[in-house]
Amino acid sequence: MAQLSLSLLLLLLAAAALSPSPTAARFTCNAKARATTCQALISYTPPPNATTTLGDVRTLFQLRSHRALLASNALPLSTPQTAPAPSPVRVRLPCLCSGGAGATFQRPTYKVRAGDTLDAVARGVFAGLVTYRDIAAANNVSDPNRVAVGQELWVPLPCSCDPVGGLPVVHLTYVVPPGSSVAGIAQEYGATEEIILGLNRLTDAKSLLAGQVLDVPLRVCSSAISSTAIDRNLCVPNASYILTANNCITCGCSSSTWQLDCQPTQGIASSVCPVAKCGDLFLGNTSVATSPASPCEGTACLYAGYTNSTSFAILTNLTSSSMCDAAGMSPAAQPSHSSASRLGLPTRWRWSELIVGIHIVLLCHGLLRRD
Incomplete structure (x- = not known):
């Protein structure tokens, strides 16, 4: 019996040694x-x-x-x-x-x-x-x-x-x-x-x-953040958001357009955060043309980062945008779609949803945030 128990113990030890871990x-x-x-x-x-x-x-x-x-x-x-x-x-x-x-x-x-x-x-x-x-x-x-x-x-x-x-x-x-x-x-x-x-x-x-x-x-989403902004290396993946510009701005990532969507953070006192506007257009808003001659033209107020060299300032970028696809379909007439494209596979961008003139995807290296 002792010999059998010893043999069994050795067998178990050998099996454990060969098991992948x-x-x-x-x-x-x-x-x-x-x-x-x-x-x-x-x-x-x-x-x-x-x-x-x-x-x-x-x-x-x-x-x-x-x-x-x-x-x-x-x-x-x-x-x-x-x-x-x-x-x-x-x-x-x-x-x-x-x-x-x-x-x-x-x-x-x-x-x-x-x-x-x-x-x-x-x-x-x-x-x-x-x-x-x-x-x-x-x-x-x-x-x-x-x-x-x-x-x-x-x-x-x-x-x-x-x-x-x-x-x-x-x-x-x-x-x-x-x-x-x-x-x-x-x-x-x-x-x-x-x-x-x-x-x-x-x-x-x-x-x-x-x-x-x-x-x-x-x-991560591409953005229109300036190369001179403090948060120029901001990288936001899908299913998350990031607070930036001293928590004054909330940026999320859209899995349909893969563009950074930034809005003023709700609940932050206006006395703490400067107003983020492009002229009369507030950050994150889009102005759609009402002229029958150009129904697809519009402008968007995009987040372009923040600076703090002389004073705290939120940068914005007023950008022309197309509200229709190549066939002239308006957003309401376009078919619905879902899901994000995968890394490593060709991406078919929906031009009706992209903002013309955005910057190329910025490299994400070098950002060491403290929060």
């Missing part, structure tokens, strides 16, 4: 002459048996702004910190690209409690977004099972700042749920299987593992 994620992040910074998104899944509030998420990741957390998850600005956090919840953090790889810059940190091990911190506290090996290496810990109570640890979550297919994106750090497929993830986030496989160095779709940390690129 997720390894530490290392996202490619090609800094050129110097380190690059950008904003990345982290997809965090709270513990299933606990009621995690938005305030808990903000504390865990040391977010300086509750509004930024709401914006990353497209939640109304009136949502309180005591509200339950969605699962998963998106967290926007600064990413530092150096030495060919990216990691979240300075945050989050974690203070060791009694009974903690690095593996428990990595898997239990941060939901498998990082491994104990990553935490040990980042903090020069020689024995992952022996960390001092009260010790402050930097938790380097993987991220990236690289463009994809020559276009700027926001990279999402994503933990694969059980039962997922590469095709399903690509469909959900508007990418292609080829891009997901290539970014994550997967040989084929069958090699995907539950619990694996993936780099998922999210397409």
Whole structure:
């Protein structure tokens, strides 16, 4: 019986050794002459048996702004910190690209409690977004099972700042749920299987593992922001918005036009924010021509960034726009459509919905916001 038990134990150990398991994620992040910074998104899944509030998420990741957390998850600005956090919840953090790889810059940190091990911190506290090996290496810990109570640890979550297919994106750090497929993830986030496989160095779709940390690129909207504006590198993916210009402006991303849609932030005192207008036209509004001779012509007041060199000012750009498609159809007569085009696939732009004269998509590198 003892011999049988020993044989069974050896068999189980051998099986465990041969079983595939997720390894530490290392996202490619090609800094050129110097380190690059950008904003990345982290997809965090709270513990299933606990009621995690938005305030808990903000504390865990040391977010300086509750509004930024709401914006990353497209939640109304009136949502309180005591509200339950969605699962998963998106967290926007600064990413530092150096030495060919990216990691979240300075945050989050974690203070060791009694009974903690690095593996428990990595898997239990941060939901498998990082491994104990990553935490040990980042903090020069020689024995992952022996960390001092009260010790402050930097938790380097993987991220990236690289463009994809020559276009700027926001990279999402994503933990694969059980039962997922590469095709399903690509469909959900508007990418292609080829891009997901290539970014994550997967040989084929069958090699995907539950619990694996993936780099998922999210397409961002193009904008008319001036190259001289402070927020010239603003990147907004679909299903989120960003507050900019000292929170005076809210910019969202339309998945139909893929143009940045910016409006004055509701609830901010007018005494704090300067009026954003293009002549008599307020920011975000469109003036449609009433002349029968030119029924398709109009003008739009677009957000062009903000400056603070001499005084705080919100820039706008009055731009001509076409309200009809190439066949002369008005917006009301045009057929409805849905869904966003995918990264890596040719995009058929709806010219009736695009604003003529917008700037080329701006590169997203170099922005290190503080919220």
